[in-house]
Amino acid sequence: MNLRIPGPTPCPPEVLQAAAGQMLNHRGPEFGAILRRVTDGLNWVFGASRDVLSITTSGTGGLEAAIVNTLSPGDRVLAVSIGSFGDRFGNIAAAYGADVQWYKTEWGEAADPAEIGRRLDADPGIVAVLVTHNETSTGVTNPLQAIADEVRKRNRLILVDGVSSVSSIPCPVEEWGLDVVVSGSQKGWMVPPGLAFLYMSDRAWAAYERSRMPKFYFDAKRHRDSLERNQNPWTPAVSVYFALDKAFELMRAEGLERIYARHREVAAYTRERVKAMGLKLVPVDERFASDTVTAVWWPEGVDGRALARRAREEFGVVLGGGQGKLEGKIFRVGHMGWVNREDVREALDVVERLLTEARAAASA
Numbered sequence: 001m002n003l004r005i006p007g008p009t010p011c012p013p014e015v016l017q018a019a020a021g022q023m024l025n026h027r028g029p030e031f032g033a034i035l036r037r038v039t040d041g042l043n044w045v046f047g048a049s050r051d052v053l054s055i056t057t058s059g060t061g062g063l064e065a066a067i068v069n070t071l072s073p074g075d076r077v078l079a080v081s082i083g084s085f086g087d088r089f090g091n092i093a094a095a096y097g098a099d100v101q102w103y104k105t106e107w108g109e110a111a112d113p114a115e116i117g118r119r120l121d122a123d124p125g126i127v128a129v130l131v132t133h134n135e136t137s138t139g140v141t142n143p144l145q146a147i148a149d150e151v152r153k154r155n156r157l158i159l160v161d162g163v164s165s166v167s168s169i170p171c172p173v174e175e176w177g178l179d180v181v182v183s184g185s186q187k188g189w190m191v192p193p194g195l196a197f198l199y200m201s202d203r204a205w206a207a208y209e210r211s212r213m214p215k216f217y218f219d220a221k222r223h224r225d226s227l228e229r230n231q232n233p234w235t236p237a238v239s240v241y242f243a244l245d246k247a248f249e250l251m252r253a254e255g256l257e258r259i260y261a262r263h264r265e266v267a268a269y270t271r272e273r274v275k276a277m278g279l280k281l282v283p284v285d286e287r288f289a290s291d292t293v294t295a296v297w298w299p300e301g302v303d304g305r306a307l308a309r310r311a312r313e314e315f316g317v318v319l320g321g322g323q324g325k326l327e328g329k330i331f332r333v334g335h336m337g338w339v340n341r342e343d344v345r346e347a348l349d350v351v352e353r354l355l356t357e358a359r360a361a362a363s364a
């Protein structure tokens with residue numbers, strides 16, 4: 001099977017083998033050593049000088065942790081949404097009682113840093129900006145560094161959903177002055193679902209001290225205090241830690257710059273192929289097209305759902321579909337984590353073949 005959804009993504013065989021290891025005491029020294037190594041690996045990839053926390057939960061749990069650990073009910077936040085994951089981040093804040101102001105773009109567009117600056121100037125009461133780095137639903141990567149500059153200039157917090165970017169697209173959290181950054185194990189990290197990663201800056205920890213949103217399982221301080229003893233506060237997804245420990249070996253051998261270059265190269269190849277088929281990308285401006293997932297409009301007159309079903313049933317190629325209002329209208333090709341050009345070539349060959357057949361049938 002060629003799994004080309006944007007997460008969970010395929011894992012290298014040696015990572016799966018590591019995940020199959022026997023259980024051990026999650027409060028004992030063997031697991032403690034693994035947790036320490038994994039945390040060092042996270043710090044390396046995030047570009048963080050203080051420990052990145054790992055929490056047993058999905059990416060959405062990580063987003064919830066970002067909110068409850070820095071905000072209080074009634075806090076005004078600017079939720080920048082360019083797609084369904086941006087909506088989700090803002091909706092979590094609203095669920096916990098934040099006063100959410102929305103800046104939404106058309107789906108397929110990136111956010112405009114200058115517009116964010118204007119909205120912050122117009123509303124000094126906004127304490128934090130929520131933003132998606134890589135919007136997986138539309139295949140658009142926001143200009144995060146420029147956005148962070150606007151937010152920092154005005155001294156507000158910037159909370160980032162980096163679930164489908166960190167480890168595959170550069171996101172040096174301290175260099176860019178980000179306050180909270182969340183990622184998720186099943187996207188670009190070459191491991192199964194089960195862990196979310198949470199970076200918090202000194203400013204975010206200061207905000208933690210003020211924050212009054214309810215928290216228990218996701219309480220960052222409990223996680224930080226346990227980590228000092230090389231433990232998690234609760235029983236962690238031990239097998240995913242085994243997997244991640246191995247994945248970091250592979251990532252260190254390849255090197256971050258080469259990992260980023262591989263993602264850029266595979267993404268460029270994907271875009272060239274779909275354009276050569278006469279298909280249109282969902283990203284309106286290709287400069288903001290994602291290096292981890294490519295979103296493509298199904299052409300007029302082609303039943304995309306039927307085509308995707310044939311790709312899966314007859315060729316074992318599993319494409320991502322559209323989410324929310326894009327359902328049935330687009331397909332997505334995931335290319336993050338353990339991926340090379342051949343994986344994508346095989347999937348796109350199948351799409352091209354089925355598309356040619358469908359177009360011939362439509363014109364017959």
Ligand SMILES: *Cc1c(COP(=O)(O)O)cnc(C)c1O
Binds near residue numbers: 007058135136163164
């Ligand atoms: C996948 C994803 C999430 C949600 O992660 P889950 O693990 O499904 O909870 C959030 N944000 C982005 C950008 C994602 O790609």
